[in-house]
Amino acid sequence: MKRLLPLGTALLVSLASYAQKPFTTGNQRWADSVFARLTVDEKIGQLMMPRANFTNQPYDQEKLKSWVRDYKVGGFVWFANQPYRQTSMINDLQALSTVPMMMGEDLEWGLTMRLDSTVRYPYALTLGAIRMNDDWFYRMGKQIGEQCRRAGIHINYAPVADVNNNPNNPVIGFRSFGENREEVLRKSQAYMRGMQDAGLITTAKHFPGHGDTDVDSHADLPIINHTRARLDSLELYPFKRLIERGLNGVMIAHLSIPALDPTPNQASTLSKPIVTDLLRKELGFEGLIFTDAMEMQGVAKHYPPGVAGVKALLAGNDVLETFTDVPVMFQAIKKALQSGEISQADLDDKVRRILRAKAWLGLDKYQPAPLARLSEDLNQPRAEALARKMAEGSITVLRNEAGTLPIKDLMHTKVAAISVGTPAQGPANPTAFQSMLMNYLPVDTFRVDTKTPEAQLTAIKEKLAGYDLVLVSLHSPFMRSANAWPEPNLKLAKNFTGLSNAAYLFFGNPYVLNQLPGMEQSKALVVTYQETAVMQELAAQLVGGGIGANGQLPVTVNPNFKFGDGLRVQPMGRFQYAMPEMVGIDSRILNAKLDSIVNQGLMAKAYPGASVLVAKDGAVIFKKVYGKPTYESSQLVREGDLYDLASVTKVSTSVLALMRMQDEGKFRPDMTLGELFPKWKNSNKANLKLIDILTHQAGLKAWIPFWQTALDSTSESGWKPRTFSTEQSRRYPIAVADHLFLHRRYRRELLRQIEESPVKPKQGYVYSDLSYYLYPQIVEKLTGEKWEDYLKNTFYRPMGATTLTYNPREHYPLDRIIPTEYDSLFRKELIQGRVHDEGATLMGGISGHAGLFGTANDLAKLYQMYLNGGVYGNQRFISEKTLHQWTSYPFPVEVNSRRGIGFDKPDRNRPGLSGPPSASPASFGHSGFTGTFVWVEPKEKMLYIFLSNRVYPTRNNSKIGQLNIRTQFGEMIYEAIRQSAVVGF
Template sequence: MPFSVRLRLLACSLCFLLSFQTAHSQTVPSFLKANPRWVDSVFNALTPDQRIAQLIMVAGFSNRSKGYEDSLMTLIKNYQIGGVVFFQGGPIRQARLVNRLQTVVKVPMLIAIDGEWGLGMRLDSTVRFPYQMTLGAIQGRDDLLYKMGAAVARQSRRMGIHINFAPVADVNNNPNNPVINFRSFGEDKESVARKALAYMNGMQNNGLLTSLKHFPGHGDTGTDSHYDLPLISKSRQQLDDLELYPFRKLIDAGASGVMIAHLNIPALDSTPNLPSTLSHKVVSDLLKNELGFGGLVFSDAMNMKGVLKYYPSGVADLMGIEAGMDVLEYTLDIPRAIAEVKQAIADGRLLQTDIDARCRKVLAAKAWAGLDRYKPINLMNLVRDLNEPESNVINRLLTEEALTVLKNDKEPSGEPLIPLLNLGTKRIATVSLDADQETYFQKMLANYTAVTHFNLSAATADTTLERIRNELKSYDLLLVGVHLSNIRPAVQYGVTPKTVAVLKELCETGKAVVSVFGNPYALDKLEGLDKARGLILAYQLTQFTEELAAQLIFGAIPAKGKLPVTVNQTYKLNDGISTPALSRLKYTIPEEVGVDSYFLTAKIDSLMQVAITEKATPGGVVQMAKDGKVIFRKAYGTHTYEGLTPTKVDDLFDFASVTKVTTSTLALMRLVDEKKFNLEKTMADYLPDFKNSNKANLVWRDVLTHQAGLKASIAFWVDTKNPDGTWKDKTFDEKQHGPYKVQITDNLYMHRRYRKTIFETIRDSPVSAKKDYVYSDLSFILYPQIVEKMTGQKFEDYLKQNVYEPLGATTLTFNPLRFYPLPRMVPTEYDSVFRKTLVWGRVHDEGAAMLGGVSGHAGLFGSSNDLMKLVQMYLQKGYYGGKQFISPETITEFTRYQFPEKGNRRGLGFDKPTFTYSGNAPRFASPQSFGHSGYTGTFIWIDPQYNTSYVFFSNRVYPSRTHTKLITLNIRTNIADALYEAIRRGPSSNLASILATP
């Protein structure tokens, strides 16, 4: 044996001993112990050339031509390459290509990907988790990063990927860093180490190899190593104190891989222009020996200018192996690389034992990753499996935790502006900058209250800008979204001069709350933010950041995030203002409350399809919430059987008898709280005209539970007809004139004095001596009079000013044609008897129509979302959006069984489940639940035991009220039961783990 070789063997032995002594406290990567029998068997079957090839990873793309794929296959077959690192492509295409490539190798290849934010970093149609800079803002929820890592591992394994080149462990303390920047967790080394560790453990503990990068630290560079060789002029002490800190922590914790960056660091190796990738002092002396790392050492991509600028391909690959590299990523010239390594062995510059040891290490990694039991990727349901709803939950939770409030001015009351209170007192406009159409941000803001949208982009004409500028003057608050389409410093983070100018002008109005959807360093490029009333940093532009920032503004979620970097003297590391949640509805997916969205959606879709097919209703809207979170909101069918107008979730429906519990009962509860209305008093106490009637002594508690003996209803319009079918005098006319002012239809007007006749008819109607349960409309027609007398306000004004507008339920209204276009409303019935026309945009109930459309028993219209706000307020014991509308005691009293001993199921105004199932309520509803149904096909149900609320809209009376299948098929309650079933099924094991809070 040549002396030089013996000397090298001795040196290696000494290095091993030193490494063991240094690293004895470190956790040994678990893959090193995987299936040694398989490793030995495979290793012994490999030729020397093939052992070298096991240390090489070629680049792969699944979005290129068949010719490219054929050439890649030939290369891999000829050289028996050890692995492929995939870049752009799609999941099905890549899976097919991987399956094809694996057929031509003796040893299954390791498949790698740069998936710093999940597979979506490289593959379309897959999950994109937040950037690491976004995650750096999260406080105290490292468990979520672990769960993200576990999800990335599940998706990677399903995709046939064995290594993720992540996490980034670089400390980004250079705002102008062109390559790391948003890919880092931030500038605080402790936070970077902690978060990288959580992410790494989530992946490794779930079967995915990882690779920390970019050793020894790429965070303080002003040069992109893809295009040049960065120089880091720090001292060894500075590197130890900062850059190396996270790597030490993660190596000690058992990191399976480390990627070496192309950096020139004289403090570590003074050789001029030598990339750290090719430095024995960096790779072997520092990483392996001093830090005791025993896992896989990967090069950064060997096609980058950071390495090729001074060393040609092939030569650079050999130097990487000589430096101590285990795996060369993205080798450009594979034949030359293998030839160079072989020649170095022949020359004694490299030992075959070095190559063999590294080859065994790679084979051990393959065994750990399951390649000792290789199976092709199953293409069945691949895209669906890669987009598991659990990942959607993690994405939402991570984004929610990261959102950071950096400015929050006080209101005149002394309360912080964010979250917004007192919704009924402000005119609000939304302004999305750099967006030429309505954004997710704007759509979500509109879920909370009435807002007017404005969009401005680089293409917006100056004349349009001037018009918008003038229109915005009439608004009290401007909710501004800055939608930055680029996150990289090289293009100013997507900030344009026009954006800067318009934003500055908006902030100077003193009315702007600004949400920035972009890189935190972009704050330094945006002028005028100091004059904004509020500032929210969302870190990047995604559907999740836009929707959740909007929810934060309205208090559906709190603000918890802190800046992970220092931007300038104004916005510094760890800045961030906490804001509370206000118990407003949050909008999310079923999985966030432990419900399987596939199951729930399939059940509801099926039931609605039956309803439409059986002509139980032409269409409808279903909305559900659990735990204060809207988890289902979907429209079905069309407005009519004949029409082509699809039903939309924000369509307005006639509530019918749901009006009873959303107007009259609501007002009475507030009056009870104010001690103006006493349930034990009689009709005569509050209705002077009834003092001498047969109803004078009827007690309100009995009346509200429908056991006072009142008639079920009165067809008031019937008495207005003469025997020959003409209208009686002083009843109706086809034209509006004189006293005929109450519009019923476009061609029918009622005499204004006939309203008095309606109330007199109720007063003089018979009362049954039997006080049995008989559902009656009559008392609810009277409640508006009581409310107006006690409050001094018109019934509708009282409800809107005191409840609907503060709730943000601005579509709740009588006579909606005053405010909304007809196409937004769903028609009810073609009335062939009384009104002789299609009832559309006006109340269906004849009695309510004769009362001018405003009554306490029917006539309210609105959207499902706005109704759910009121319903949710009931569920939350009268509290919503930071305001107590009704006392908990009163809610409890009105929604309990009042006379169960009599077999009466009713609460006060509210319906409740029958004592033996009859279909009026969901089969699985609890005794604490309550709600109401409406004749036109509406339904609400609230269940405190399950913390659920449910709104169902349909127009089942179209085209005629003879259509009763919606009722006989129990569509409304069966859909509610789908939610109960979904809740009872419980979450999957993966989901349960994600939802568990440490």
């Protein structure tokens, strides 16, 4: 299996082999031959890259084609549109051109800056918060370069090498890596190298530095009144170093800089002292020089288009870009050439440089960009994974009083999460932050916006006072500068600042913190720089303890929050929710395989719906629901729906509790049942050892149809006296169905039948439920706590696995509980929210062998604890020694048992019988009659959960077993691991 180079190695290879002089590796012969045959008019055309379209507007195809045919333009600059449409148009235009054109686009944070449905990398300011990781930035550049070339783009107007040290900068701001020149340089350099290694022309911008302005050059001409010494030490610094390290393109800003050129109203774009004398001669830049958009008011306000174009060329620019008056620009240049204002030698020098660049791009062998699979190729999961990882690395914690975050005590901390600034759609529509947070613990959610009435805001604030922790998320789409937030938004935010029990999550431009007094006194303050769904989800994972934080402020906000500030926060060992690529698995392979096997079951009607989860290396990498609760249902299965876990209950309750009892010295697997349960010390089961019972080879009867023993065909009700009633009362308090109630003492009769059942020690392996009816009583006696309370308080609630419960009707609405079977014999109704197993029903829904309900997500936390050797969330629940003992084969091969102590394991003689065929001897799990399955694979640090209601509408449906759906689901995970060749993080 081919493996990629580690990223550090890949970057070192790039640095070692990088050409210092741009465009020296192209086909020079081709460039010379093309130059030799160009007419003067065609040479002029090479200098022009006009605007191809306006944002999200239709292309004027005939006009663009006429510019190619009549003016031989050297390329186009593209703006927002749809990838397929743009690439198709690029191909059409290239087909008309006698010299392949260069296509350019502003794609600073990836193609998504202009093209919909593509990978979104974080903004530069967000990336500026990452404590430097050259590999990530290099890889990002490489990926963006590959995506550009795939879409037919040759020039990315990036990186932004401006050092942004002016909070009021209206045009750079979040587009800069920050205020520190070294950070800006390192990140720009790694980003540049990645793009250029992918065969892309980069254009560091906005030379000589646009960071310290308070005017947008789109609207007017900014003035920078700094000395040359200051410019050399700060603004020019990144550009100088990038040029030294192989930069192949520069974009000139529209700035007035008197220290470099005192000409009034002279944009740097039009300044020979800046473009030629400083950039070309003094700094020795030999790559392509591009103007910024010639239609921007920073230049267009003071000169007509044609005049500005000529002046830009005279200043030393090679390429004029982004304008719509091609005929005017062409004629102005030609006139200047004919008059001698522009020399032929100067024109030829620019054209030769452009053609060398085109040769370096491989345009001597131009091929149109294939349209087939364009969307798939532009959305590689590895790119999305990198973008997520970089976003995670940027998260910055500025306050964390007494370790408020992550939340340590999930069991006792009452939490509310209020979203401030997003449309107030109510708790039924939580934000991405709130939704992710619910994977960790129950949260009450609120949403308010600028339209929320004052009285409602006051009522919400009063209610929030009753919580131990309030997570206030402040949302803003206004990113430009410190003054970006409108007054109504600031007023709304100030309503919820200064809360004594609050931690703040700020999703926006950090400069705005200066307008929110009191934030420096908050219990916790987290800055994520953007309010994308990814950022919100990552912030929630930080709060929940799934990830840590290592970011630093890339800018100074005020004396309380300065450049470089950022507390390091460690994760708590709870689940991270990640893409498969982050653990070295190709998500396309994994998704295709798992979707295929689950959908096979759906199509075969092996079950109406399913909820599945895969975790690896402590990260949930696949969590998905399929189908409907019933075949007739109009609603779909949801991730928060609870399933009847059936016999998975055994290893999620009884086995769990007994292992804990062993750690506490209250239980040993070699004890006899008579020792553990003295009530039966005189029964035929008194001398049975628990290890034999728990491995199903003690001779116990498989099961007893308890409800059938209560039948009496001679009675009017059909039941024996003191068993069932159709009306609930003190004597018949236990509801086993909507209209069927059990006598309060019938459980004694059930246990009597188990006690008197025969024992056949020589019968060998026979799977039996009977002992599991006893464990709740045993554990209650050993702990002094009720069975369900013990499980929830000792295990589930501390883990945040709060949906794991018996009798879910008491805690959840019915529409959150997946139905099981229509019981036409005993309960004569659809079973929903009550345990499917008849014996557990007769125990009031609470037993050690069945009755537990829960979601895939919460169940997975318990099995991650097992996988971790007894630890979850930095808390030890079971000793590693005990867990190893119970999950190993307790008997030699000759015994021919596939069981651990309580757990199921791979059959040593028939792989694939009880678990996936590729399961290792160390793996373990259990299946459930209703269609459930759990499996833990220590060898791969992997587990999976498969929940379904295959018994709907009848248990006679055995297709899930016939098709081996649950074990094949696991096998597909093993195959995906083997077939993947993905560099993780």
